[in-house]
Amino acid sequence: MININSDTNPSQINDRNDQNNQNEILSTISKLKQKLKDVVVILGHHYQQDDIIQFADVVGDSLILSQTAAKLDKPYIVFCGVHFMAETADILCNSRLSNSRQQQKVILPDLSAGCSMADMANINDVETAWNILTEVQQRTKNVNKIIPITYINCAADLKAFVGKHGGYICTSSNAEKVISHALKFAEQLLFFPDQHLGRNTCYRMGIPLEQMPLYRPTLPSGGLSSEEIANAKVILWDGYCSVHQVFLIEQIVAIRATTPDIKIIVHPECSFDVVQAADLVGSTAYISQVIADAPPGSKFAVGTEINLVNRLAKRFPQKEIHSLSHPYPCLCSTMYRIQPKALLAALRSIENKKPINVISVNAEIREAALLALQRMLEIS
Numbered sequence: 001m002i003n004i005n006s007d008t009n010p011s012q013i014n015d016r017n018d019q020n021n022q023n024e025i026l027s028t029i030s031k032l033k034q035k036l037k038d039v040v041v042i043l044g045h046h047y048q049q050d051d052i053i054q055f056a057d058v059v060g061d062s063l064i065l066s067q068t069a070a071k072l073d074k075p076y077i078v079f080c081g082v083h084f085m086a087e088t089a090d091i092l093c094n095s096r097l098s099n100s101r102q103q104q105k106v107i108l109p110d111l112s113a114g115c116s117m118a119d120m121a122n123i124n125d126v127e128t129a130w131n132i133l134t135e136v137q138q139r140t141k142n143v144n145k146i147i148p149i150t151y152i153n154c155a156a157d158l159k160a161f162v163g164k165h166g167g168y169i170c171t172s173s174n175a176e177k178v179i180s181h182a183l184k185f186a187e188q189l190l191f192f193p194d195q196h197l198g199r200n201t202c203y204r205m206g207i208p209l210e211q212m213p214l215y216r217p218t219l220p221s222g223g224l225s226s227e228e229i230a231n232a233k234v235i236l237w238d239g240y241c242s243v244h245q246v247f248l249i250e251q252i253v254a255i256r257a258t259t260p261d262i263k264i265i266v267h268p269e270c271s272f273d274v275v276q277a278a279d280l281v282g283s284t285a286y287i288s289q290v291i292a293d294a295p296p297g298s299k300f301a302v303g304t305e306i307n308l309v310n311r312l313a314k315r316f317p318q319k320e321i322h323s324l325s326h327p328y329p330c331l332c333s334t335m336y337r338i339q340p341k342a343l344l345a346a347l348r349s350i351e352n353k354k355p356i357n358v359i360s361v362n363a364e365i366r367e368a369a370l371l372a373l374q375r376m377l378e379i380s
């Protein structure tokens with residue numbers, strides 16, 4: 001019972017009640033996790049909040065998590081990430097071509113946990129773009145072969161599209177390897193959905209910006225003339241991660257003015273200007289490794305999601321680590337939808353043998369998508 005006196009304000013009582021409820025939820029998750037340990041693996045993406053990460057058996061980027069889940073071969077995979085990640089796990093764990101010994105059910109604790117970047121490309125628009133590009137190709141004879149490449153952050157049907165058209169999936173860790181491999185077989189690439197990963201990677205590989213026009217799916221012919229399409233090396237889709245657009249060149253200038261010996265390290269989903277101005281650029285795995293390897297006293301301003309930055313700061317107290325957008329946190333709000341109560345509901349549903357929020361990709365899409373994933377894994 002809460003003892004109310006004249007100094008206690010009602011909002012403090014609510015806060016205390018919320019905290020008590022949260023503690024109860026966390027303690028129940030802990031007990032259930034222990035009870036279900038032989039049948040459940042909990043995966044936590046780097047961008048998840050600490051209240052979720054504390055229960056994760058594996059923490060990492062989306063591909064590492066899916067690959068680990070397939071190897072662990074537990075019947076239930078609770079994927080604390082976003083929708084496309086749970087789909088990727090289902091593709092890797094349950095395809096005919098995979099080595100999984102049993103069907104694994106992939107559960108996304110909150111079905112509204114999507115990815116705004118993934119939503120910027122859909123199969124109808126990509127097929128329209130493909131028809132336009134191949135028609136120009138045939139008419140102008142400038143390009144003999146075009147290959148589609150998708151960032152892993154996309155829906156399963158787009159991964160399948162790429163699989164069917166001889167293309168590849170890439171991650172932010174292997175984009176350069178995948179793109180250079182594809183360019184051995186094609187004169188032109190269609191890269192979706194993240195324009196920034198495509199542009200930043202291709203520019204680093206020596207492809208000039210003029211040869212990377214932006215295809216805007218809302219405009220007729222993507223807003224490009226036949227000449228622009230015919231002369232392009234890489235056609236970039238007009239998609240982006242709204243979270244990583246929070247980082248600005250002005251923040252880099254300001255932080256360097258006050259702390260000249262700081263290193264700016266950013267994710268390649270950031271804009272071209274930010275990536276050009278940064279000292280170091282790479283995936284979440286790369287960022288974590290660079291910071292882990294740096295000597296005590298090193299200083300970093302990090303351009304990626306705040307939960308990962310905060311965890312790195314806690315893990316390495318002898319180094320100075322903060323967000324590039326400090327004091328404004330850069331939070332992936334869709335990842336944040338995976339709340340402890342949603343994780344608890346997912347575990348309870350497994351305990352009751354009535355699993356909720358199971359993500360299951362259609363078999364035909366799954367097989368075609370797996371082809372593209374396997375091509376990527378062979379290269380990287």
Ligand code: SF4
Binds near residue numbers: 335
């Ligand atoms: S950080 Fe960006 S790309 Fe990653 S899940 Fe969130 S919205 Fe999607």
